[in-house]
Amino acid sequence: MRSVLRDDHEMFRDQVRRFVDREIVPHHAQWEEAGVVPRDIWLKAGREGLLCVTAPEAYGGSGGDYGHSAVLIEELARANATAVGFTTHSEIVSNYVVAYGSDEQKARWLPRMISGEMISxxxxxxxxxxxxxxxxxxxxxxxxxxxxxxxxxxxxxxxxxxxxxxxxxxxxxxxxxxxxxxxxxxxxxxxxxxxxxxxxxxxxxxxxxxxxxxxxxxxxxxxxxNQGFRYLSHQLAWERLIIAIRAAASIESLLEETITYTRERKAFGQTVFDYQNTRFSLAAAKAEATMLRAFVDQCLDEVMRGELGSEKAAMAKLVGSEMQNRLLDQFLQLHGGYGFMSEYKVSRAWVDARVARIYGGTSEIMKEIIARGL
Incomplete structure (x- = not known):
């Protein structure tokens, strides 16, 4: 049980998961080959109310909070649905328009962003x-x-x-x-x-x-x-927490898949899970994933209350992205040769996770931000 999320958040999760499994997962490999997703998926997401979920109801939005945003981020990460750029559109650009846009700008852009008609x-x-x-x-x-x-x-x-x-x-x-x-x-x-x-x-x-x-x-x-840097600074804490939220959900999803795989895969007469090395590796990953989840949820609670600072957001981004890369590498190793095959989610997630240590500010920049408060 996660105290940071309410019943309405979990009801929204059911809706998001159904959409991801129905509209994204079956087509994701094709989109990866094409290098772009069709605009139609944006319109479908808009009709389902999955875009710009924190946008005000006055402009056609759901009027949700960052808990609803987190649920959407987590469900996309669970499926490793990295092709759809909903998060940048909904959780970054939309926030800038809502926070700093004039009434005329909001009325002009937000309805089209919420419907998926205009991608930002x-x-x-x-x-x-x-x-x-x-x-x-x-x-x-x-x-x-x-x-x-x-x-x-x-x-x-x-x-x-x-x-x-x-x-x-x-x-x-x-x-x-x-x-x-x-x-x-x-x-x-x-x-x-x-x-x-x-x-x-x-x-x-x-x-x-x-x-x-x-x-x-x-x-x-x-x-x-000449106020852009101040605006960017105000939004960066949430943008960096997004990466940490995605990392936590990715680790949890791939940990479960790796446990299932090692319980079914046999080597030298016993399952891979039966080897102490496997169990110890997965046990340590479970402990780290649990600690990361607790910290990320604490940060999510703070951002929902408008209290998340840049230093703690940098910590979440640094620890989350570095842990994701390290643990997904271990999970791939436990899949053996099959982990190197593209049809296995762990292989795609492993490659996709690498950029988390770069975008949103590199790990080195995160360390600089944290070091200022030492």
């Missing part, structure tokens, strides 16, 4: 920039009733399907301040690059975005000029 992205990372947001080179300048955007972004989740991008840039390259502006698909000068080939998350469409003298209406400015 956050465009921060640039070629050569990595985790150093202060070194951003994309420029945003005011020109009458427009802003003009120039620059390039890379590693953008949902980039191929993007209908709207929240773009971070600088109004003064010598400044450390950032500005956020929303650029819609079809705006002259806004172009999508080729689909990027990745070793993991192969079904998730990831691309470069290019902005060449893109004239954006002034009313598309998100929040205020």
């Amino acid at each position: 992205v956050i465009a921060m990372t640039e070629p050569g920039m990595g985790s150093d947001l202060r070194s951003m080179r994309t420029t945003i300048r005011r020109d009458g009733v427009h802003y003009v955007v120039n620059g390039a972004k890379t590693f953008i989740t949902n980039g191929i399907n993007a209908g709207m991008a929240v773009v971070a840039g600088k109004m003064d390259l010598d400044s450390r301040d950032l500005t956020l502006i929303c650029v819609e698909e079809g705006t002259p000068g806004f172009a999508k690059g080729k689909k990027l080939e990745k070793i993991g998350l192969r079904g998730q469409d990831t691309s470069e975005l290019f902005f060449d003298e893109v004239r954006v209406p002034a009313e598309n400015l998100l929040g205020e000029e």
